[in-house]
Amino acid sequence: MNELADNAKTPDTSLDDIEIELFIRALKLRYGYDFTQYAPASLKRRVLQLAHAQEAATVSELTTRLLHQPDFLPVALEGLSVPVSEMFRDPDVFLALREQVLPVLASYPQINIWQAGCAHGQEVYSLAILLEEAGLYDRTQIYATDFNESALRHAQEGIYPAREAQLWSRNYLAAGGKHTLADYYSARYELIKLDQRLRRNVIFANHNLVTDEVFCEAHLVLCRNVLIYFSDPLQDRTLALFRDSLVRGGFLCLGTRESLDFAPSASDFTPVDAARRIYRLGPRGTGKE
Incomplete structure (x- = not known):
């Protein structure tokens, strides 16, 4: 039998997987956006959805556009x-922030909050309303970050x-709202526009959790429903980034489907409300004084 045939192995990688890997490598090499540590199943689904939405017969067509059409x-x-969220998503979490976290933050003369992975901004404005109703917003700076420029513009x-x-109105009331949500927006042409005063202490900025470093010195970091799309090593890196930022x-607030339980930085945090994924940097942490 031919020696080449003897040594040949049946490939165990589908053509889709090969094309997706090349697409992700091209994105990293051409523009510096690194998706190599995202959860593979979720990433594959999104790449294939992108190909379908762009009417591309193959993922390789997307790679060609990426390399030769900068506007792609x-x-x-x-x-x-x-970028999927809603205002006061998981209202019991926002109620816990209102009742358990904001009273502690009130002891600081100036409060810095980092909303990482802010998507289209619904949770940023939810947080601004909480702070407004607690009388803390005038001495708070919210840093709302995402790597997606389109999402940031929307936010x-x-x-x-x-x-x-x-x-959203039901969520707001379940989160302990003191008024009605309609007090914070105007409606026209089947759209609502949130009151611009809620933006007065928000800085929207591009930040990539995969490649960028500590963004600010924060008293509270919120990053909800982002880590579920990361591989374990990338989750560990991101949690260490949050720890070093606090x-x-x-306080650290994660999504309800996320946890610190098996992360290397878990010992640095103490659960404040484990069910709602709210933690506090403890005495063993490396946060700044």
Whole structure:
């Protein structure tokens, strides 16, 4: 038998997987966006959805566009990111922030909050309303970051479909709202526009959790429903980044499907409300004084 045939192995990687790997490598090499440590199944699903949305017969067509059409980059990033949220999503979490975290933050003369992976900004404005109603917003700076420039522009506009308002209003009341959500927006042409005063202490900025370093010194970091799309090593890196960004005694709030339980930095944090994924940097942490 031919020696080449003897040594040949049946390939165990599908053509789709090969094309996706080349697409992700091209994105990293051409533009510096690194998706190599994202959860493979989720990433594959999003790349294939992008190909379908762009009417590309193969993922290789996307790679060609990426390499030769610079204006395709924002389209690709929009397709690969997951800017899905709602105002006061998981209202019991926002109620816990209102009752358990904000009273502690009130002891600081100046409060810095980092909302990482802010997507289209719904949770940023939810947080601003909490702070406003607690009388803390005037001495708070919120840093809202995402790697997706399109999502950041959407967040800065603060304009959303009016059909969302009913659900968001219920969430707001369940989160301990003191008024009605309608007090914070105006409605027109089947759209709602959030009151611009909610933006007065928000800085929207591009930051990539995969490649960038400590963004600010924060008393509270919120990053909800982002880590579920990361591989374990990337989750560990990101959690260490949050730890190093927090002042001693600062708070970390994750998504309800995320946890610190098996992370190397878990010993640095003490659960404040484990069910709602709210933690506090403890005495063993490396946060700043």
